[in-house]
Amino acid sequence: MTHYVIHGGVPGKQRMEVVARAYWPTTLPLLQRAGIREGMNCLDLGCGAGDVTFEIARLAGPKGRVTGLDMDSVKLELAPRARHKRRNQEH
Secondary structure (H helix, E strand, O other): OOOOOOOOHHHHHHHHHHHHHHHHHHHHHHHHHOOOOOOOEEEEEOOOOOHHHHHHHHHHOOOOEEEEEOOOHHHHHHHHHHHHHHHHHHO
């Protein structure tokens, strides 16, 4: 991956988490205006470590399906851990 615009790896994931938190107040309303609802199948291109992907999955519910794709394999590898951490914080 020689020309990836956003820095990758663990530092890139950490930076994207900060960005996701900063934009969160506008992200959820945007997803709602996009009409994401229970049972939908969604694709998140450029998903990073999945911060928005996980919210799309929550909106799509157990009958929906969300696939996240990203060029940075490190962020994708870290995504399941972030999902597990998020689930533990919700309970």
